[in-house]
Amino acid sequence: MIPSILPTYSRAPLSFETGAGSWLTATDGRRFLDLGAGIAVNALGHAHPALVEALTEQAGKIWHLSNLYDIPQQQRLADLLVEHTFADTCFFTNSGTEACELAVKMARRYHYAKGPDRPRILTFDGCFHGRSSAAIAASGAPKMVEGFGPLLPGFTRLPWGDHEALRAAAAEPDVGAILVEPVQGEGGIRPLPDACLKGLRDLCDEHGLLLILDEVQCGMGRTGRLFAHEWAGIAPDIMMIAKGIGGGFPLGAVVATEEAAAPMTAGTHGSTYGGNPLACAVGARVMEIVSDPAFLDEVNRKAGLLRQRLEGLVAAHPQVFEEVRGAGLMLGLKCRVPNAEVVKAGYDAEILTVAAADNVLRLLPPLTITDDEIAEATARLDRAAAALAGSAA
Incomplete structure (x- = not known):
């Protein structure tokens, strides 16, 4: 029997109740760091x-x-x-x-x-x-x-x-x-x-x-x-x-x-x-x-910080990631394992990412993401990658 919502989406088993900045709170109380931003929609984060x-x-x-x-x-x-x-x-x-x-x-x-x-x-x-x-x-x-x-x-x-x-x-x-x-x-x-x-x-x-x-x-x-x-x-x-x-x-x-x-x-x-x-x-x-030049300067600074940390992530997990690509805060991790597996491992680490073609993991955080949140994001991605590497060993 067809569901009441036309089944054209392959949805993750997650439902969110509230959001603030770079964070989403699920109906079960877990807090997720959102590096998808509604696929680059929530440019200023949630509930700005x-x-x-x-x-x-x-x-x-x-x-x-x-x-x-x-x-x-x-x-x-x-x-x-x-x-x-x-x-x-x-x-x-x-x-x-x-x-x-x-x-x-x-x-x-x-x-x-x-x-x-x-x-x-x-x-x-x-x-x-x-x-x-x-x-x-x-x-x-x-x-x-x-x-x-x-x-x-x-x-x-x-x-x-x-x-x-x-x-x-x-x-x-x-x-x-x-x-x-x-x-x-x-x-x-x-x-x-x-x-x-x-x-x-x-x-x-x-x-x-x-x-x-x-x-x-x-x-x-x-x-x-x-x-x-x-x-x-x-x-x-x-x-x-x-x-x-x-x-x-x-x-x-x-x-x-x-x-x-x-x-x-x-x-x-x-x-x-x-x-x-x-x-x-x-x-x-x-x-x-x-459009404020000072805001855009901050996007560039944070983009450099995030990219630097992602390069370190690739170096730490060469069996999971191949390279970093992209521009600004529109970055991708080319994966060696199926990117869908990395997205799923991210759910367990309470971080949200988006899959793309060419086995790439899209990272599209709010432009307002903080330095501390960038550090937390890479730490959670590191945990997700470690779990994948451990399961493959």
């Missing part, structure tokens, strides 16, 4: 006082209006995004998947309006852009698309790191955009080197393509800059944002240059809940905190 204040204050005023009317909270967040990014305009969604849908539409509409029509979009092995029809077609991975055909046409997936294939595909006349994550999350914490990101920008400029960046997981301060592409000194034409922007409240956005967005006129796109007052009140507070 400033976000609680913003949400409760707005909840006592207006929850929902629809985009039939001006929404001051939405305007405030839009102004902050334009102020702190390359973008001239933005559209608010409820999720990263919805942001992907709009980014695809925006790119195709741009070439439709400009002419000639160039609907095909280039993506890369290991990418993850959501689970909608467009997003799974962009990914093309068997586990994403099996049983969901026919797939939406207009995407070509290229091998990761194959520059010749990329250059040849970009020159084809029906290609209009390149869609890429500056740091692949689900794909195994694979950062795109700065030189490659610069090369993509140059290639797009050479062939008149739009560069679409998916910063849903790597954005909002996670790499130590507000957005990961800033490290390379380039700017995209269109960018997808979600996860950390709402600090735990469902919120996403597409930001773009005026040129890329201009063909998206009235009636070409919409959302019932996107940009609602509750989400935008919280999002504006997140932006105010995360």
